Structures are given as structure tokens and as C-alpha cells.
Amino acid sequence: MAGVSLTGISLQVLHTPSTSSLANTTDDNRRGLCRALWGWKFCDSCEASGACALVSCPRNRIPSLGRYFGHYKELVCSYSHDLEYHRKDAVVSSHEEIFDVIRILKEQPNITRDALARQAFRDPTNMGMESEQEHVVGLAVKALTMVYSTHWLKQNAEHDNGDLVSPNWMKDVPFHEFLEGLFPMTDHPGFGEDSSSSFWELKSNITGSKLIRRGGLTFAPTEDLSNHLKLNRRTGVIEIFHYTAFLKENLRITKYIKEAMGIEESIRLGALPRQLALEALDSIQKIIFPLSDPSAVTLLQRLVVDKNFDEDCLRFEASAIRQPHETNTRYLYFGARLADIYDELENPTPRGFISRWAKRKGAGHANIATIVAVVIALIFGLVTLGLGGFQAWISWQQWKHPIDG
Template sequence: MAGISITAIPLQALHTPSTSSLAKTTDENRDGLYRALWGWKFCDGCSFAGICTLVTCPGNRLPSLGRYFGHYKELVCSYSHDLEHHRRDAVVSSHDEIFELIRIIKKNPNITRGALAKQVFGSPSNMGIESEQEHVIGLAVKALTMVYSTHWLNQNAEHDNGDLVSPSWLKDVPFYAFFEGLFPMIDHPGFGEDASASFWEMKRNITGSKLIRKGGLSFAPTADLSNHLKLNRNTGVIEIFHHTAFLKENLRITRSMEGPMGVEESLRLGALPRQLALEALDSVQKIIFPLSDPSAVTLLQRLVVEKGFDEDCLRFEASAIREPHETNTRYLYFGARLADIYDELENPTPRGLISRWAKRKGAGHANIATIVAVAIALIFGLVTLGLGGFQAWISWQQWKHPIEGSP
């Protein structure tokens, strides 16, 4: 097959529908995706009538996963639209082929990207085909783990605050090692400890409403788990991984498993490492937007409407996804980022003109109020001087040109 290099097309630019079979997602495609990811088994009502008849059937959770499946459709539509406009053939032409890639990665998380491509597609005939194979594998990886493994997919995503240059899954690197490298464990003092005094103090101070009110920060949704809680100090934007329904499905898989599981073992089950999923979920629902706080719920509702956050963020679940001892989460993956947010609140980054000038001059934030007061006093002084001069000019005009008949 002759290959043509794929050019990135932003998702928001796809105004015309693609005619590719990949762009047509049906309920059957959705159900096939969940079977491949999590081994879902649907009841007869779901399979034949489209109506779930069993309380224990996973089909009951289909509505809560609507935002996640919508993201999957956007990614596949972007890929199929790109193919339609830039080449005549494709490495894959159906959703089932993507699902098979997911199953192979789950079965052998130790596989390298090169070995995976060769096993599924054979040897590429040219660089264009090899690049396209990487993109297709990236689709499967994104659906399975919600992380980007290729620059093409990351460029096609909508980013408000994201890092457009993200790590790629290199050809000779095992998949579990690539994933593990995205999430280094850092035992940060405070957030890495079990309910320490410093933890509770820091936790109380970085709720969403305080970050907005005191820190002048804002929030943007991200569909890349590796970008969760990233703070852009220049813009004051914090990225939030908002696909909480996806996280809950991962936690259901690893619940009641005996003993701790490594990254490779978790991926073999089609799940994120349990600690990672718990931290991502609890950092949203217990720290940044604590659902026990009405103001946090109101803020989150606004973000759902205005920023496109997953509505499932507002649903708190415990018994179905947690072990009895999983009440206070240690933050070994995201502790450093939470601490970075706390530090930003304590030592705000200067963003306005006056703040940046004060920082350069070494005045610091403590003197900004003094600088503003001096500036205001100077302005008032100039205004007063101007008014005095104007009054003097009027008096001089009256003396020079007296009105006739005046004494």
C-alpha cells in the first residue's frame, strides 16, 4: 500500500461529516468497546431489546459513560476524517479491528509497539504506513488508558492548557514501561502521608472556590490522564481529568483483588493501577471539588455546563468501587502536583503588569498594595493640581475680561 503522511486536523475544525465506516458509531460499536475494555456481559434485555432488565447488569451504567464514549467517537472520527482527505486506503477500516488491538495489549502488556504492529499489521512497506500504524495503535491505547501515546492524537485533541508535546510510545519500549514512565510515584511530604496534620491543612486550602477567589486560578477539562492537575503558572489554569465514570469502571475491576498489583498486572486486567485511579478520582471529588461542600457542587455544575466537564463528576460512589479501608487516599502519583497548586496559592505567580513589574524590581507581592496606593495618590495629586490650575485660569480670565455692569 502506498502511504501518505497524515496531517493533523483539530477536532473542532471537523465541520463536515466523514463517510468512513469508522466515523459511524452505533450501540453495537459501543457495546463491543466495553466488552474489549472491561469484559462486560450484557443481559438479554440489553442484547435483544436495548432495555436493561437486571440490576447487576453493567448496561445500567451506559448513561454515565456517555461522555467517555463521546470522546472515543471524536478520536475515531478525527482519524477517519483525516484518512478520507489525505489517503485512499487505511490500516484499519472497522471498530472491531481497534477492539482487537485493545485485547492484544491487555493480554500482553509487555509487548513493544514495534512487535505489536508487526503482529497485527505485518511489516510496513514504507514510512507512511508505519506512521499510520502508530496512529491506530494510539487510538487503542487512548481508549484503554486515556493517555496519549502518539503526537498525532495529542495534536488533534482540544487543549486549553495542555502540553502539546507529550511522550510517545517508542517502538522498542514495552507498553507497561511506557505507561509507568508517565506516572512516576513521588512520596511528597504532606500529600503522601496518611491523613497527617499538614495534609488536612493543605487540603482545606486548595478547594476550587478558594483557588478561584484567592489565587485567581481557573480550570480546564482534559481527556489525558497524564495531564491531570497540571498547573500552567503563566495562565493560571489547572487541568482536570474529568472522566470519572471511566475511573470508576477501572476501580470496579480491581476491587476485591487479593494483595497489591503492579502496573503490568493491572493493565492485563484492562484496568489502571488502583492507586492511580483512586488518586485521580478523589483529587476531583474530595479535594478540588469536595462534594460535601455545596459551593463546590455549584462550581462543578457550572463547569459541566460551561466547560464540558463530565456530569458524572457530580456522582459520588463508594460501596461499588471502594474497599472498606479506602477512605483517606495517599497521593503518591499526584501529590507533587497538589503541592504545586498549594504553593501557587501561598506564593502567587505575578500575571498582571504591576505584579510582573514588582517581581522584576524585587518588591514582591507584599508591596504591590503599596505601589498601587502610591499610584492612586499620584493620580489624585495630578487631578487636584489640574483643577487648581483650571480655577486659577478662570479667575485670571474674569480679572482680565470683567463683565460689564459688575462692581
């Protein structure tokens, strides 16, 4: 088979029509994706006519997943634009073949990327197709876990905040070990204890409005769950993984499972670890943008409009996705990042010229106001001196050239 070389394309290119059948995602494709990911079972009416007759049918949740399906379509389009019209040697040529890769990942979460290629593709040894195989695997991984496993997809992300150091899934690494490396657990003091006094104090100090007003920080959407709550101290940007409907579907799968499961066991069910999904969801809806606070809701609504955040961020759900005791969340995956944000609020990174100069001189951020006052006083002093000199010159001119009466 003849190989194809994948080259970087911009998202603008994805808006041009593609000749590949993969470029179109239909309602059947969306339902097929939900079956492959989360094992959805649709009612008989859905299967027969596409019109749902039961309130309990999962098809009723498809509208809330609109942003997630839109992201999946962009991922598929990024692949289909590299295919020639009706090319026969493409690694995959249908959505169902992508779903098959997802099913293999679920059934064998300990599989290596090399073994996955041998099992999933017709000619895994063709070196000319290796980059295309990596692209398809990355697409399946992203659909299942919402993390990037290949730099190619990362560079073509809709919201790319400059973090291109995310690791690739190497050929000889089991899938679950790759994910464990992305999400290490650390019991961070303060955020690791859900009932401690320090937890409530830290939590109340890092709401979105305070981070903007006191810290001069801003928020940007990210499509990579592993980048959630990452703070870029140089730019003052906090990345927010905003696909909350996706997180809720993961939580529905594991709601009735009592024992704690690791990444490998969770992936077999088509879900992220429950603790991970809860932390990501609650850090948005209970800490950064607490939906009980009208000002936080207003801020989140503005981000939905201005920054294209998923509108589902504004929908709080409890009984459908939470166990009775899951009211306060410990932060074992994202505690260190929350603490990093809190530290930035307490010890802001200098970003303006005066702030950086003060930092270099060792004056500290607390003395910036004093420095500004000294500069202003110096300016006023120079202006006063200039006016005094001008008045002296006028007086000297009047003495030297008196006006005869």
C-alpha cells in the first residue's frame, strides 16, 4: 500500500468540504459513538424510527453533549482532510472502524500502542502508514479519555494555549500506564482533606471573580483534561477543561460501583476514574465558578459567550451522577494545581514593566505602590522645577528688557 505523509493543517482548513465519508457525522454516528464509549442502550422506538419515546432513554442526553460531538467531528475532519477521494488504502474509512479501536482500548487497557496497531489495522507493518495509524489511535484515545496522546492532534487543537510538551503514547507503553503518567495522585495538604478548616479557607479564596480582580488572571478553554487547572504564570492564564457533559457521562457509569477503581479497571467500563471525574467537575462548578454564587454564574455565562466554553458548565446535576456521600470532594489529582493557583493569588507573578523591575531589584510586589508613589513625586518635582525655571527666565527677561511707560 502506498503511504501518506501527515502534514500540519490549521483549523481553518477543516471548514472546507472534505471528500471523505468521515467528514460527515450523522445521528447514527453519534449513537454509535455513545454505544462504543459508554455502552448506551436505546429504546425500541429510537432503534426503529429515531424518535425517542421514553424519558429514561439516553438519547435524550445527546443535545447536552453537543459540544463533545462537535469536538469529535473536528478530530475526524482533521484525519479525513488528509485522505484522497475514495482512497482504498486508508487506515480507516468509516466511523465504525474508529469505534472498533475504542472498543479494543476498553477491552484491553493494558495494551501497548504497537500491539494495538497490529490488532486494529490491516497492514500495521507498513512504515509509510505509521504516522496515519498514530493519528487514528490518537483520535480514538481522545474520544475515549479527552487527552491527547500524539503531538500531531495537539498542534491542531481548537484551543491551543502553547503547551506542546504533552507526552506521546510511546509504542511499548501499556495504555493504562500512559494515562497514569498523565494523572499522578498527590495528597496535597489543604486540598487533600475535604473537611479541614484550611480547605474551606483555600477554596473560598480562589473563586473566578477573585482570581480576576485580585490576581489579574484570566481563563482559557482547553480540550485536554490533563491540562485542566494548569496555570501559565508568565501570561496569567488558567486552563479550564470545560466539557462537563462528558465528565457527567463518565460519572453515570460508575455511580453504583462502591469500591474504588484505578485507571485500568475504569477504562474497561468506558469511564475515567470516578475520583478524577469528580475533581474536574467540582473544581469548575464548586470552586472556580461556584454555581451557588450569582456573580460566578454571570462570569461563566460570559466565558460561554466570549471564550466558547461548553454551555453545560452551567448545568448542575446531583442525583443522576453522585452517590449520597459525594458532597465534598477531596482533590488528589488536581490539589497541587489548585494550591498553585492559590499561591499565585497570594504571591502574584510580576507581569508589567514596573512589577518586573521591582522584582529584579528585590523590592517585592508589596512595595510596588511605594515605587509608583516615588516615581509620581519625582515627575511632579521635575515639573515644578521646570515651572520655577520658566518663571525665573520670564523675570530675567522683564528686568533685561523693561517696558517703557
